[in-house]
Amino acid sequence: MESISSQPHKNFSDMISDWLKTAVGRIIASICALLVMVIVLYGGFIFLRDTDLPQPLMIIIAILWGVGGAALDYYLTNFVVEMLPGEWPRRLQPFVFVGPAVFLMAWALAIPTVRTLALSFFDANSINFVGFRNYVFAFTDRIMLEAFRNNLLWLVVGTSFCVSFGLLIAVLANRTRLESLYKSLIFMPQAISFVGAGVIWKFIYAYRGSGTGLPEIGLLNAIVVALGGTAQPWLQLFPWNNLFLIVIFIWMQTGYAMVILSSAIKDVPAELEEAARIDGATEVQVFFHIVIPYIQGTLITVSTTIVIFSLKLFDIVRVMTGGNYGTNVIANEFYLERFTYGQAGRASAIAIVLLILVIPVIVYNLRQFRESKAF
Amino acid sequence: MATPAIQPKHAVKSRTSGIKWHKVLSSLMINGVLILICTIWIVPALGILITSFRDSQDIFRTGWWTVFPHQEYVVSGQIHVDPNTDLNGPIAIRGVPGKYTFEQLKEGVTLSDGRKLIWYGNKRTRLIEVSTLQWVGFSTRFTLKNYQDVLSDKTVNYKDANGNNIVRQGDNLSGAFLNSLAVTIPATVIPILIAAFAAFGFAWLKFRGRKFLFSIVVMLLVVPLQIALIPIVQDYTRLDLNGSFLGIWLAHTGFGLPLAVYLLFNYISQLPREILESAYIDGASNFTIFTQLILPLSVPALASFAIFQFMWVWNDYLVALVFLGNHHTVLTVALANMVGEKGQDWHLLTAGAFISMIMPMTVFFALQRYFVRGMTAGSVKG
Numbered sequence: 162m163e164s165i166s167s168q169p170h171k172n173f174s175d176m177i178s179d180w181l182k183t184a185v186g187r188i189i190a191s192i193c194a195l196l197v198m199v200i201v202l203y204g205g206f207i208f209l210r211d212t213d214l215p216q217p218l219m220i221i222i223a224i225l226w227g228v229g230g231a232a233l234d235y236y237l238t239n240f241v242v243e244m245l246p247g248e249w250p251r252r253l254q255p256f257v258f259v260g261p262a263v264f265l266m267a268w269a270l271a272i273p274t275v276r277t278l279a280l281s282f283f284d285a286n287s288i289n290f291v292g293f294r295n296y297v298f299a300f301t302d303r304i305m306l307e308a309f310r311n312n313l314l315w316l317v318v319g320t321s322f323c324v325s326f327g328l329l330i331a332v333l334a335n336r337t338r339l340e341s342l343y344k345s346l347i348f349m350p351q352a353i354s355f356v357g358a359g360v361i362w363k364f365i366y367a368y369r370g371s372g373t374g375l376p377e378i379g380l381l382n383a384i385v386v387a388l389g390g391t392a393q394p395w396l397q398l399f400p401w402n403n404l405f406l407i408v409i410f411i412w413m414q415t416g417y418a419m420v421i422l423s424s425a426i427k428d429v430p431a432e433l434e435e436a437a438r439i440d441g442a443t444e445v446q447v448f449f450h451i452v453i454p455y456i457q458g459t460l461i462t463v464s465t466t467i468v469i470f471s472l473k474l475f476d477i478v479r480v481m482t483g484g485n486y487g488t489n490v491i492a493n494e495f496y497l498e499r500f501t502y503g504q505a506g507r508a509s510a511i512a513i514v515l516l517i518l519v520i521p522v523i524v525y526n527l528r529q530f531r532e533s534k535a536f
Numbered sequence: 537m538a539t540p541a542i543q544p545k546h547a548v549k550s551r552t553s554g555i556k557w558h559k560v561l562s563s564l565m566i567n568g569v570l571i572l573i574c575t576i577w578i579v580p581a582l583g584i585l586i587t588s589f590r591d592s593q594d595i596f597r598t599g600w601w602t603v604f605p606h607q608e609y610v611v612s613g614q615i616h617v618d619p620n621t622d623l624n625g626p627i628a629i630r631g632v633p634g635k636y637t638f639e640q641l642k643e644g645v646t647l648s649d650g651r652k653l654i655w656y657g658n659k660r661t662r663l664i665e666v667s668t669l670q671w672v673g674f675s676t677r678f679t680l681k682n683y684q685d686v687l688s689d690k691t692v693n694y695k696d697a698n699g700n701n702i703v704r705q706g707d708n709l710s711g712a713f714l715n716s717l718a719v720t721i722p723a724t725v726i727p728i729l730i731a732a733f734a735a736f737g738f739a740w741l742k743f744r745g746r747k748f749l750f751s752i753v754v755m756l757l758v759v760p761l762q763i764a765l766i767p768i769v770q771d772y773t774r775l776d777l778n779g780s781f782l783g784i785w786l787a788h789t790g791f792g793l794p795l796a797v798y799l800l801f802n803y804i805s806q807l808p809r810e811i812l813e814s815a816y817i818d819g820a821s822n823f824t825i826f827t828q829l830i831l832p833l834s835v836p837a838l839a840s841f842a843i844f845q846f847m848w849v850w851n852d853y854l855v856a857l858v859f860l861g862n863h864h865t866v867l868t869v870a871l872a873n874m875v876g877e878k879g880q881d882w883h884l885l886t887a888g889a890f891i892s893m894i895m896p897m898t899v900f901f902a903l904q905r906y907f908v909r910g911m912t913a914g915s916v917k918g
Contacts, residue, residue: 209782210775216718223718223785227726235733239823254822255746258737262730262793263749269790270756273764280766287770330573333566345904346574349581352900352907353893354851356868360875360889361580364587364882378599378882380583412577420908473760476853480872492854495762500858505766512762523755530754 187244194237202230234261274516281509295510305511308489314403315410315471315490322411323467324460327418331426332448334419344423348416355413355476362409363481366395399487406488409477414470418463425459426452465522472518491515588886589678592694595883602672609652609667617662629653629664682887687713694883707884709891712870716895718781719856719866720849723788724842730789731796731841732804732834736826738797739805740812750801756794764791765858772859779863787859788852792845803837804830840909847896847907867892 180186205226212219235257242253284291299305330347334340350358367379369392377383382392396402429452437447453460475492478484484493491511499508587600602608621627626635632653636645641655641664656663685692688706696702737743738750768787769778777783807830815825831838853868860866865873871888878884900907 206782210777210780216714219781220718220721223722223781224725227722227785227789228729231726231729231733235823243821252743255737255741255743258741258822258826259734259749262734262797265730265786265790266753266756266793266797269768269787270759270764270794271752273767274759276767276770277763326573330570333570336566337563337570339567339570343570343574345901347577348904348908349897349900350577352847352896353581354853354868354871354896356853356872356875357851357889357892360871360885361584363875364584364886365580367880367882375596376598378595380579380599380601383599383601412580469758469760473762476868476872479853480875483876492760492762496854496857499766509766512760512766515760516763519758519760522758526754526757527751530751 191241191244194241198234198237201226201233205230231261277509277512280505281513283506283509285504285506287505291506295506296514298507299510299514304489304494305491307487308491308494311403311488311490312472312474315407315474316468318404319407319410319414319471320464320467322407323414323418324422324464326411326415327420327463328422328460330415330419331423332452335423335426344416344419347419350413351416353413355409356480358409358413359477359480362405362412363396366405368392368394368396370394396482396488397486402482402486402488406477406481409481410471410474414467418467421463422456422459425456429455465525469519469522472515584886584889587882588682588890589680590682590883591677591679592682592696592883593699594677596696605671607669608672610670610672611665611667612651613666614656615653615664615666617664619662621662623659623662682883683891686884686887686891707870707874707888708865709867709870709888712865712867713891713895715860715864716850716866716868718864719784719788719860720846722781722785723792723849724846726785727789727792727796727845728838728842731793731800732831732838733826734793734797735800735804736830738801741822753794753797753801757798761791761854765854769858779860781860781864784855784859787855788845788849791855792848796841796845799841800834800837804834807833836906836909839903840906843899843903843907846899850896 205222209219209223209226212222214222238257238260239254242257243250245253280287281295282290282292330343334343337343353361365380366382367377368382369375369377369379377386377392381395386392395405398405433455434447434451437451442450473492474490475496478488478490478493479496482488484490484497491514495508495511495515498504498511583600586603587595590600590603615629615631617623617627617629623638626637627641628635632647636653638655638659641653644652644654646652650669652667652669654665654667655661656665681694685694686707687710689708689711690706691703692706693701693703738746738753772778772783775783777786811829811833812825815829820828851868853872856866856869857872860869862869862873871885871892874881874885874888
């Protein structure tokens with residue numbers, strides 16, 4: 162009974178698979194599969210580029226295209242590869258899996274690095290070769306030197322405060338019952354955009370001006386006035402304005418350092434600390450001689466991550482001061498050069514400088530990866 | 537408390553009670569310090585949250601902290617100074633003991649009974665305002681109007697500090713909110729599948745150049761995005777993709793992939809080898825193993841990455857500014873524009889900032905654990 166009902170279907174699929182075993186059948190099927198793929202991906206591309214549909218509908222189509230297209234792409238390429246004779250399927254299949262990701266990463270990051278390097282030797286419109294002129298600009302121009310100085314300030318002050326505050330809070334919270342509540346509150350700014358945080362702190366630093374007789378509505382100036390001081394335009398007060406901007410960064414990134422260091426502290430074996438205490442070590446000694454050496458690796462990782470954040474910092478400066486009043490940073494100057502002044506060459510050189518600054522981290526990461534023996 | 541194995545002697549007992557006191561004290565101190573730090577951390581956000589619900593005129597008149605009950609001098613009466621009184625010497629005032637000069641009264645004089653006298657206006661008014669310290673702040677006018685104004689794309693009006701009526705174009709943050717969703721959802725979903733396939737390939741399939749390719753993924757993790765922007769903008773000019781959603785989806789997908797592949801690789805390569813080997817022995821193809829085994833087992837890692845990427849894209853300003861600009865304004869760009877154009881309109885700015893925070897805050901508090909896990913693993917992201 163059962164065999165009868167499934168008989169025609171089985172015959173049909175048998176026919177297909179027989180046909181697919183012939184060389185001609187394979188070639189035709191492969192070409193069809195690749196054609197379908199190209200049509201779907203390219204058609205979706207053109208449609209999504211030129212569409213003016215309402216957003217909800219467009220989101221749905223985009224997801225269908227993106228996810229469905231990727232799935233279809235994998236399915237069809239896999240189908241084609243598996244029909245190849247001999248050893249080829251086994252040899253090519255890994256590339257079916259890693260291919261699209263590798264292609265996208267190459268297009269979005271790897272190749273642009275080389276292209277930016279090339280552009281950095283050309284003029285504003287990327288036409289004439291200018292040699293190292295853009296690098297001379299990047300390392301000697303007054304505005305760039307100011308940006309370097311400020312980035313150094315961000316790096317040193319920002320990173321040291323984030324890490325030490327994060328460590329302090331992690332250690333203290335570890336000894337309380339309300340640990341998760343405290344940590345949630347400190348961590349919360351991590352969920353906010355730099356732009357949102359910029360608005361929050363701009364309100365703290367708000368300045369109405371003395372002499373106008375208006376009450377200060379910014380918290381900082383209200384406190385200063387209440388203590389008998391005079392209100393100040395904090396964001397224009399060089400060189401302190403840089404520190405006021407760094408405070409925002411500390412407010413946002415301390416939670417990150419805290420969370421990671423907190424989990425590292427919990428991994429310190431209790432017996433180790435206990436043994437030190439029995440030998441008469443004070444809490445401070447236990448902290449500096451047991452806990453710190455034990456979490457050293459995590460401390461380095463957290464510090465490097467925050468150092469990288471501080472090097473690439475853009476949003477806060479752009480929103481708060483636009484880089485004026487002596488607060489410019491490298492990433493902001495990059496944006497201004499390329500998208501405000503149209504200086505593609507100079508901007509490329511600045512981007513390369515940023516890359517050079519993170520190269521030590523890249524080398525360190527690579528070494529860690531080699532040592533991890535993941536392969 | 538566990539029963540001690542040895543009965544403690546008297547001396548030991550008193551020492552333990554000393555330790556106990558010490559513990560209570562240090563616990564109080566620790567909690568005190570943490571509460572102080574947490575308060576400092578919360579106050580800035582609390583300030584804009586409260587301000588966003590206050591009437592626009594109130595915002596310009598008083599600080600947001602005045603919504604809390606506090607004591608304040610409130611004008612309770614006036615005293616007219618006799619027209620014959622000489623204002624150049626100490627002035628006698630009806631009902632007030634002692635005499636004060638005009639300069640003192642202009643500055644404000646606090647009497648021993650708690651009343652405060654302030655000369656009103658210039659010398660010719662001959663008017664003194666009497667105020668007393670009163671508790672205020674229990675009743676404040678809260679409103680949703682700021683939110684309506686900032687979400688609307690039509691003209692809105694409000695009163696400024698001096699009570700003038702101001703009419704201007706709404707900021708259309710509702711449109712920006714939809715744009716943010718339109719950018720974020722596909723830019724989160726699309727890379728996941730691509731990354732999962734690649735992670736599986738790197739973790740379980742042997743092929744030439746595997747280690748080399750993965751080394752490049754590790755290198756790309758911390759490469760600054762700035763390095764990629766100029767060439768991609770060039771490509772997009774050629775492909776007519778500048779200002780389109782498709783352009784920003786592809787860019788975010790490319791930028792997010794190194795982290796996604798790295799994260800998922802770490803997870804997938806840790807899956808127990810036996811499961812996969814038995815599946816291979818049963819004759820399952822790589823494709824079947826991936827879709828039937830690996831994907832379902834990797835859901836926690838996929839979720840961690842999804843949340844991380846969602847927050848990253850939602851809060852991103854640079855990529856949106858470069859590739860979308862004002863063609864399709866997302867929340868971060870709209871908010872930054874508002875700061876530039878309407879830097880002092882705090883009723884609109886605070887409401888706008890809060891709108892931009894609603895989505896990531898919700899995700900954060902609902903899925904905190906996943907987010908922290910993704911962030912811990914992705915701490916190297918550039």
